Amino acid sequence: MSAVQTVLEAGGSPVSRMMGRLEERMAAITSGYGPELVRHAGETIAAGGKRLRPLLVFLAAGVPPPETDGLVRAAVAVELVHSASLVHDDVLDRAALRRGRPSVMAAGGREQATATGDLLFARAFAELAGGGSGDAVRSLSHASTSLARGELMQRADAWSGDVAESRYLERCRLKTGVLFRAACELGALEGGGEVDALGSFGERIGIAFQILDDILDVTGPPERTGKPQGTDLLDGTVTLPLILARERDPELAALDLRSVRTQAQAAEVCRRLGSTAALPIARERALRRVADAKAMLPSMPRRQLEVLELVADGVVERYS
Amino acid sequence: MSAVQTVLEAGGSPVSRMMGRLEERMAAITSGYGPELVRHAGETIAAGGKRLRPLLVFLAAGVPPPETDGLVRAAVAVELVHSASLVHDDVLDRAALRRGRPSVMAAGGREQATATGDLLFARAFAELAGGGSGDAVRSLSHASTSLARGELMQRADAWSGDVAESRYLERCRLKTGVLFRAACELGALEGGGEVDALGSFGERIGIAFQILDDILDVTGPPERTGKPQGTDLLDGTVTLPLILARERDPELAALDLRSVRTQAQAAEVCRRLGSTAALPIARERALRRVADAKAMLPSMPRRQLEVLELVADGVVERYS
Numbered sequence: 001m002s003a004v005q006t007v008l009e010a011g012g013s014p015v016s017r018m019m020g021r022l023e024e025r026m027a028a029i030t031s032g033y034g035p036e037l038v039r040h041a042g043e044t045i046a047a048g049g050k051r052l053r054p055l056l057v058f059l060a061a062g063v064p065p066p067e068t069d070g071l072v073r074a075a076v077a078v079e080l081v082h083s084a085s086l087v088h089d090d091v092l093d094r095a096a097l098r099r100g101r102p103s104v105m106a107a108g109g110r111e112q113a114t115a116t117g118d119l120l121f122a123r124a125f126a127e128l129a130g131g132g133s134g135d136a137v138r139s140l141s142h143a144s145t146s147l148a149r150g151e152l153m154q155r156a157d158a159w160s161g162d163v164a165e166s167r168y169l170e171r172c173r174l175k176t177g178v179l180f181r182a183a184c185e186l187g188a189l190e191g192g193g194e195v196d197a198l199g200s201f202g203e204r205i206g207i208a209f210q211i212l213d214d215i216l217d218v219t220g221p222p223e224r225t226g227k228p229q230g231t232d233l234l235d236g237t238v239t240l241p242l243i244l245a246r247e248r249d250p251e252l253a254a255l256d257l258r259s260v261r262t263q264a265q266a267a268e269v270c271r272r273l274g275s276t277a278a279l280p281i282a283r284e285r286a287l288r289r290v291a292d293a294k295a296m297l298p299s300m301p302r303r304q305l306e307v308l309e310l311v312a313d314g315v316v317e318r319y320s
Numbered sequence: 321m322s323a324v325q326t327v328l329e330a331g332g333s334p335v336s337r338m339m340g341r342l343e344e345r346m347a348a349i350t351s352g353y354g355p356e357l358v359r360h361a362g363e364t365i366a367a368g369g370k371r372l373r374p375l376l377v378f379l380a381a382g383v384p385p386p387e388t389d390g391l392v393r394a395a396v397a398v399e400l401v402h403s404a405s406l407v408h409d410d411v412l413d414r415a416a417l418r419r420g421r422p423s424v425m426a427a428g429g430r431e432q433a434t435a436t437g438d439l440l441f442a443r444a445f446a447e448l449a450g451g452g453s454g455d456a457v458r459s460l461s462h463a464s465t466s467l468a469r470g471e472l473m474q475r476a477d478a479w480s481g482d483v484a485e486s487r488y489l490e491r492c493r494l495k496t497g498v499l500f501r502a503a504c505e506l507g508a509l510e511g512g513g514e515v516d517a518l519g520s521f522g523e524r525i526g527i528a529f530q531i532l533d534d535i536l537d538v539t540g541p542p543e544r545t546g547k548p549q550g551t552d553l554l555d556g557t558v559t560l561p562l563i564l565a566r567e568r569d570p571e572l573a574a575l576d577l578r579s580v581r582t583q584a585q586a587a588e589v590c591r592r593l594g595s596t597a598a599l600p601i602a603r604e605r606a607l608r609r610v611a612d613a614k615a616m617l618p619s620m621p622r623r624q625l626e627v628l629e630l631v632a633d634g635v636v637e638r639y640s
Binding site for chain 2: 033084085088110111112114115116117118119121122123124125126128129130133134135137138140141142144145147148149151152155
């Protein structure tokens with residue numbers, strides 16, 4: 001994401017140094033569990049991620065961030081929970097690609113992927129335990145519980161012809177918002193900032209991020225998103241663009257998602273969906289959340305405020 | 321397990337009261353996440369378990385145990401990690417039954433089971449965070465990481481004709497020993513006991529427990545174990561009875577596990593395995609670990625010592 005580059009430059013070398021320490025620690029963790037884990041999880045956890053959540057941990061702590069071990073561990077913990085959830089999502093979605101490369105699921109099978117996700121998950125809490133803050137553990141475990149609840153909700157709603165926008169937004173909050181919240185809370189705890197306000201900022205940009213992700217699933221392009229267009233449709237996952245398009249196009253409203261079985265069919269639904277006003281309206285929903293998020297940032301040093309606003313804008317400016 | 325009854329009587333009403341509080345809290349957690357979780361995980365987490373790990377948490381804290389919220393939470397956390405691992409194991413093993421009832425996997429499918437396990441897992445750390453001890457979080461996350469490593473190891477060794485006894489024992493330590501260790505450590509932390517010594521005791525009886533479990537998979541009877549005889553064989557899981565029998569019976573040594581496909585074939589292999597000395601030798605290995613465990617119990621009040629020895633003996637006296 002170019003916004004991360006922008007922020008790294010704006011944040012200056014302390015942020016870059018902290019991102020470097022994060023990568024080192026992630027690589028050490030991956031290799032520390034032997035060839036099994038490196039083979040299966042290396043692709044997902046050590047390579048190519050946007051590292052947006054760790055960046056939020058650092059920036060919520062301060063700009064420049066305090067260069068402490070505790071802050072690196074907090075960022076690693078958040079990214080490990082995210083990685084664990086990706087590995088398990090790929091099991092659920094039977095995804096062949098993750099970030100344009102073979103998923104753990106495709107490379108090692110369901111068994112390896114389930115156990116690998118569990119390991120990364122547990123390891124996240126081990127990272128935090130080094131610091132010993134009960135608030136930090138509470139925040140991350142709340143985020144992890146929410147992630148799983150969001151996943152259960154998504155499964156319950158799969159293939160449904162009748163998912164309300166409010167229910168979709170609650171799912172975004174659970175699946176993505178609460179971990180963004182935890183990233184900001186952990187940073188604020190370490191940096192001495194306003195935990196609740198920064199957490200609320202994080203939750204909102206997390207929801208916006210998820211809405212954008214769901215828009216990108218429809219618009220592609222696959223060479224940027226790293227997965228075929230319409231993957232959500234093939235999974236039966238009902239997202240905001242489809243919900244909004246169904247309200248506008250009776251043919252889409254009548255469509256049984258189970259009849260969409262090939263990538264060509266999914267691409268055709270995406271095309272039809274793009275001919276309604278669903279995509280710009282969905283984008284507007286995301287932008288509104290970013291504006292809300294920025295409006296609720298507490299008073300803080302001007303430099304930190306500017307950089308956090310940059311990140312918030314970056315969330316909805318991907319590939320646009 | 322009758323030993324639990326024995327210990328409940330020996331431990332007296334404070335232990336029973338604490339076990340009651342554990343059940344209440346487990347039930348509240350299951351129902352607190354809505355009908356989804358109750359339907360899918362209720363069978364596994366709220367019903368019928370031996371609750372051996374929570375019992376160890378209580379008894380490692382003292383006899384009678386201190387009746388604190390922190391101790392209940394520690395016991396709940398350990399049992400939730402255990403429940404999460406059962407739910408995920410059932411996904412991996414495609415198990416239809418768990419404790420004689422439909423598994424989460426069978427009732428809700430792979431997707432629900434993966435997310436349900438993740439939720440229980442995350443919830444375990446949320447329980448501990450209430451207490452706020454970094455040592456407790458570290459102990460439980462180490463146990464959780466070990467569980468996943470043990471699972472990866474088991475998958476790597478599946479169907480193998482050449483698993484060394486030492487490797488099998490290391491797998492038992494990772495899959496079962498380290499969580500028993502965490503149970504004792506968490507209890508010791510809360511009760512002010514000797515954490516390392518009680519942890520080592522726990523790890524050894526955990527390994528003995530796993531060996532016994534693997535013996536029971538061969539000997540049954542299914543109406544006691546809640547699963548068909550030879551389930552491990554059908555999974556390709558190579559356990560101590562088979563390792564020892566292969567050293568004694570050339571026909572078993574030559575057997576390709578992949579050729580064992582039906583329950584009838586598995587039962588026949590179990591019968592043949594029972595005609596070697598493998599089962600009594602495996603049982604002896606478990607008994608030796610129980611003796612080691614008892615020998616390393618630190619000095620403590622006589623009542624507590626006696627009760628912990630009772631539990632240790634109980635681990636290898638199931639159904640015998």
